[in-house]
Amino acid sequence: QVTLKESGPVLVKPTETLTLTCTVSGFSLSNARMGVSWIRQPPGKALEWLAHIFSNDEKSYSTSLKSRLTISKDTSKSQVVLTMTNMDPVDTATYYCARIDGEWLLDYWGQGTLVTVSS
Amino acid sequence: DIVMTQSPDSLAVSLGERATINCKSSQSVLYSSNNKNYLAWYQQKPGQPPKLLIYWASTRESGVPDRFSGSGSGTDFTLTISSLQAEDVAVYYCQQYYSTFFTFGPGTKVDIK
Numbered sequence: 001q002v003t004l005k006e007s008g009p010v011l012v013k014p015t016e017t018l019t020l021t022c023t024v025s026g027f028s029l030s031n032a033r034m035g036v037s038w039i040r041q042p043p044g045k046a047l048e049w050l051a052h053i054f055s056n057d058e059k060s061y062s063t064s065l066k067s068r069l070t071i072s073k074d075t076s077k078s079q080v081v082l083t084m085t086n087m088d089p090v091d092t093a094t095y096y097c098a099r100i101d102g103e104w105l106l107d108y109w110g111q112g113t114l115v116t117v118s119s
Numbered sequence: 120d121i122v123m124t125q126s127p128d129s130l131a132v133s134l135g136e137r138a139t140i141n142c143k144s145s146q147s148v149l150y151s152s153n154n155k156n157y158l159a160w161y162q163q164k165p166g167q168p169p170k171l172l173i174y175w176a177s178t179r180e181s182g183v184p185d186r187f188s189g190s191g192s193g194t195d196f197t198l199t200i201s202s203l204q205a206e207d208v209a210v211y212y213c214q215q216y217y218s219t220f221f222t223f224g225p226g227t228k229v230d231i232k
Contacts, residue, residue, distance in 0.1 A: 037221065047161075047169065047212055049221040060219045063120055096168055104216040105159060107180075109168035 002026035004036070004097050004110035011116050012087050018115060022080040022097030029075045030055050035100040036080040038071065040093040041112070048093075052100060053080060089117045121145050121215050123224035131232040138200040140227045142213035147193045150217065157217035160189055160198045163226075164209045172211075173198065205231060 008020035022036055029036070035054035041047050051061045051071040061069050070083045080097060094114045098106040122145040132138045148157045156176035161169035171180045173189040176196055186201045200207055208231060213224040 039223075046225045047163075047214075047223040049214075049223065052221070063220060098168075103174070104157065105171060105174050106161075106169075106214070106216075106221075107171050109170075112168055 002099060002108045004099060004108060006095060006097050006110045006113040008095070008113055008115065010114060011118065013119050014088055014117060016087050018082075018084045018087050018091070020082045020084075020095055020097075020113065020115075022082070022110060024078045024080070024097075024099065027099065029073050029078060029080065033102040036073070037098050037100055037106060038080075038082045039096045039098060039106075040091075041096070042090075042093040045093075050084075050095075051082060054100070087117045091115070092117045120220050121148065121218050121222050123213055123215060123222050125211075125213060125224035125227050127227060128225070129228040129230065131230045132200075132203045133232045134205065135202050136232075138203050138207070138229055140198040140211050140213075140229070142191075142196040142198070142224050144194045144196075144215055144217075148215045148217035149193050156192050156196070157215055158189075158191070158196050159214045159216060160187075161212045161214060161223075162207075162209045163212065169212060200229070203229070203231070 037052035038050040053059045053071045068085045073080045094112040096112045097110045099108040101107045124143045126141045158176040160173040163169040177189040210226045212226050
C-alpha cells in the first residue's frame with residue numbers, strides 16, 4: 001500500500017533554511033512517469049503547490065518561490081527532500097508531500113507536517 | 120501561471136439537498152491531442168490531508184460515492200454533490216495539472232444548513 005510521510009523540524013527561526021524529507025513506501029521513485037510533489041497550507045488558508053520531481057529527475061518549482069526552493073531525491077532511500085531558504089513567519093504552514101501518478105494526479109498524500117517560523 | 124478561482128467561497132446546504140461548486144481557470148486546461156481536461160477536485164476535512172475525488176474533470180476516483188460528480192470543459196467546471204450527507208462537510212479545492220506548474224483554487228467550504 002502506498003504511503004508518504006513528511007519529516008523535519010517543527011520550529012525554524014527567521015532567515016534559517018528549512019529541510020523537509022518525504023519518505024515513501026509502496027512504490028519506487030524510479031517508477032516511470034511517477035513523481036512527488038510538495039504542497040503547503042498556511043493555517044486556515046488554501047493549498048499552494050511548491051515543487052515536484054519525477055523519476056527521470058525532471059524538476060519544477062513554483063514561480064513565486066523558485067529562488068528559495070530546491071528539490072532532490074534519493075531513490076535508494078525512497079526519499080524526496082525539499083529545502084527552502086530564508087524562512088519567514090509567512091512560511092508557517094503544514095507541508096505535505098504527495099505522489100504524482102503516471103497521469104499527473106496527486107493520488108496519495110502524506111499527513112503533513114506543521115512548520116512554524118518564529119524567533 | 121494558470122490562476123484558478125472558485126465560487127462561492129462557502130455554502131450551507133440542507134442534508135439531502137444539492138451542493139454546487141464552480142471553478143474557473145484563467146486559460147483552457149483542455150488538451151486538444153487527447154480531449155482531456157486536466158482538472159481535479161479534492162476534498163479536505165479538518166485535520167486531514169486533501170483527498171482526490173475527481174480527475175479529468177468528471178472521472179470519480181475509486182471508492183468515491185456517486186453523489187459526487189464533476190462536469191465542465193475548457194475553463195469552466197462544476198463539482199456537484201447531489202444529496203449532501205453529514206460526512207461531506209469539508210473544503211473542496213479544484214486543481215489544474217495541465218501546466219507543469221500545478222495550481223489550486225482558493226477552496227469552497229461546504230457546511231450543513
